[in-house]
Amino acid sequence: MPPLPVYVVDAFTESAFSGNPAAVVLLDGPREAAWLQSVAAELNLSETAFLEPLPEPSENPAQIGLRWFTPTVEVDLCGHATLASGHILYQLGFTASIEFSSRSGLLGVAQGGDGTIVLDFPSRPPRTAPDIQGLGQALGVEPTWVGRGGDNDVFVEVRDESTLRSLAPDIGGLSTVDARGIIVTALADEACPYDVVTRFFAPRAGINEDPVTGSAHTAVAPYWAQRLERTELLAYQASARGGLLALQVVGDRVLLGGHAVTVVEGTLLA
Structure with missing residues (x-):
């Protein structure tokens, strides 16, 4: 298996070692759920986000598959790992809006003028x-x-x-x-x-x-x-x-805005 880029990002904060850390793994193609779960368990953060496929940054809007795993289960929606994913893509050179295709439908992500990442999520009132x-x-x-x-x-x-x-x-x-x-x-x-x-x-x-x-x-x-x-x-x-x-x-959407900081950049070898 070729090496895959992996990042750890502190989300909803402007300072490292605060906010919520999430791992972001950039896949080169589909992976079995069992393998994704094993990676999330190995990284052992509250959430690991897996992105695939990764298009060219010039595509507008970029639409990317997104799945989230805790160390024990796959979840339907995760805010901080989505914000972390958007942060990494903008760090890699994306400038346009992004649409993540997920188990909760299409989720929009945009970059604010003040450096924030803004997530467009469905409203789920209690x-x-x-x-x-x-x-x-x-x-x-x-x-x-x-x-x-x-x-x-x-x-x-x-x-x-x-x-x-x-x-x-x-x-x-x-x-x-x-x-x-x-x-x-x-x-x-x-x-x-x-x-x-x-x-x-x-x-x-x-x-x-x-x-x-x-x-x-x-x-x-x-x-x-x-x-x-x-x-x-x-x-x-x-x-x-x-x-x-x-x-x-x-309306029936909630916009969630926050900052993020990359704290680890590495390579997944297994």
Whole structure:
């Protein structure tokens, strides 16, 4: 097998070693899912993105196949690894808009004038859900609202930013919840430069807590846009690494904007 370029990119941040790291592998043709899963397990980041085929940078718009794998499963949608993929393609010389063909349909990516990467994702607003047994106990706090939205996620609002930041959930308990993951959100404190705060737990996907989760904000954005009667918001994901996401609701789409930094460039040999 010929060597393949592989990168590690910190997404939704302007500083290395913060935001959410994702691997990006540029394929030279189709690969079996089992091989893709093995590579993702070897790289052992929360997500690895695989791109194929790679067209010439002059093609407008470039349409590229995109798949995402955690160390244990393939997923339908991943924001930070998509942003990382767009970042690498623009770094390699692409200038036009990009369309990724994925399990969630066509996803548009563009480069903003301030160096941000802007993702065009489907809006997945949460809907009220019946009580989920054991959820409050596993989180260690009683939610103020519970729904389901995003990519088969449980959506939880808690009282305030302090409550959200102090969460120390029982990961074993959360792993019994029938969902890809658990989105937790709250309004930011008034003095903060951002509007809302979030955290995301996905033990069933092999990720106890994700540093920054773009796909979760396809539910966060429409939820708070309706609540606050605003279409543009700034979200901060309050994980240990942290990350900022610029959100805009446009009809049935959500635009997710953020910066990215390449931290590793190498070659996949196996």
